[in-house]
Amino acid sequence: MRDMRGSTRRSWAAGVAAVALAAGPTACTGGSDDDGAGGKTGARRASAGPVAEKQACTDGTYTWTGIGETKRLTGVTEPESLGKGGGRLTYRLARVYTPHQSVEGHGPALSSAEVLFSLGKKAGLIESDATTAAEDDSEDAFTDVNRKAPELNENGTDSVDGAGRFVRYAFTTEVAGDFRYSCADGTAVLGHAVGWKADGGGILDCDHSIEGLSGDDVSLARSAARLVCDAGSVATKGA
Template identity: 50%
Template sequence: MRSTRGTWAAGLAGVALAAGLTGCSGGGDGRAAAAAKSSAPAVAKACTDGTYTWSAVKKTEKLTGVSGVQSLGKGGGTLSGPLERVYTPRASVKASGPAVSPAEVLFSLGKKSGEIQSDARTLAEAGGDAWQFTDVNVKAPPLDGGRITVEGPGEIVEYAGVREVAGDFSYTCPGGATTNGRARSWQEDLSGVVDCQEGFDGSGTARQAARLSCEPGSPATRNA
């Protein structure tokens, strides 16, 4: 017996842009660091009418949480064991060249990968529309979602996961200035259960959950 449930709730972990932070120890060193920072040249902003080109765009299932084995009797029951976090998804935009908007980069990635359906050329042109896929502040999804009820006995492991989307991009302005980088975001849409006593041909996240929680050699781990 194997029971899985997919949930769809588009979400975005917060974007972590690489930013150099200068620590100040006070006194002369602190003043010197502040002076050096103030004299550093500002990074030019990219144009707003450029064109994105994407390559190596890939979607990958990532296991974010898994429970221990929960034994259910003949009548089944509702799973109650907590999920332990094994991975924290975080979106990121890392780029070199004229500064681009992280939200606009992720909007373009979302359209390229099919995670965002929009006729707008840019996020700004989308007006009032909003996608959590482009939200640079939202946190990783919690692991204490709705309880899953299983009908029938089994040695059950519950799991949760996300689908990550990543790719390399170039943003080219009409004047020829180009920004190159790599971006990553994710959608929350994977959850379910694995019965350790049954073999299966399940998804990547289910297989990872079986390997982590089921007893070695149990039916669910033989092809995992």
């Protein structure tokens, strides 16, 4: 058995999420993509949400700004008390946030799959020689706005090797950015896109400090402790 206190694990997953447009990116890049966004997409691709008067050109270029990543708490368990020697944690995670892929644009209609494909390439999440999502045959889940987020409790249980009041938590990492899609005729689409790239989780002990974690992991664990640990417990200090 492993001592999982304050640990995190990450796994790549295929799934999606809808979106409160992400808050406070933790890393930013600027620049422009030279990918076009043309072509009709298959049934797995989704069109931009708002109904527009006309379709955007199919050979425009994207310019992205403010691309950043944000970790969000997606699920927690109630504290589970284990005695000396620890054991398996069996409490199920309850969802506190559901991520969604989304694209919002102002101007002629764009395919959401094409926008997310461009964002994924710009953020380094999609490695493809294709210019557009329609040309790409990998069917990358990052471009699919219709997939559901993964189940929180599908990966079995964890174990700990000590006594305590343990809380399991899950999180996802969202990627967001603002874009301008420019056409040769002078028309443009301005918008914002959000996708998620990974999910993971960790375990905290309400009776122990979480200060040993770093950066976003501390913030996630504190958010989980604030939700379910008793007020004044060690893990909630600073939360």
